[in-house]
Amino acid sequence: MIGYPEAPKAWWLTRGMARISGVNLPRAVVEGWLQRAELEDLITRCAMCRAGQDCEAWLMRSGAERAMPEFCPNKSGIEALIA
Template sequence: MIGYPEAPRAWGFTRGMARTVGISLTEAVVEGWLSRGELGCMVEACRTCGQTVKCTDWLASTVKAEALPDFCQNAPAIGSLRG
């Protein structure tokens, strides 16, 4: 199982955002669509983003979405995994 014990909140937000648009980041790494290093960069971008309140609110009210919100720094990277 892929996880980031040094940044659990950021990992949770990053994974949660991806899940709302139908992406499993773990599967993306296993299948070779995303490297572990790229995923680490995404988690770090999330960790340093500063939009925790917006992210928490959006994830709490969104189960499924067509696109991620503009404030998400990982929206382009996650969107590129949609194919």
């Protein structure tokens, strides 16, 4: 199981944003198209972001959204993983 007990909220938010784009981060690591270090970079970038509350609120009301919000610092990195 891939997870980040040292940064659970950042992991949850990053994984949620990836899901919006149709990206399954744990599967990406297991299948080898995302390195564990790259995933750690995404989590760290999220943990350092000051928009955590905005992100959480956006995810809770995202509904059928299929595009990440512009304010997400991981937008380009996650969208690069879209098959």
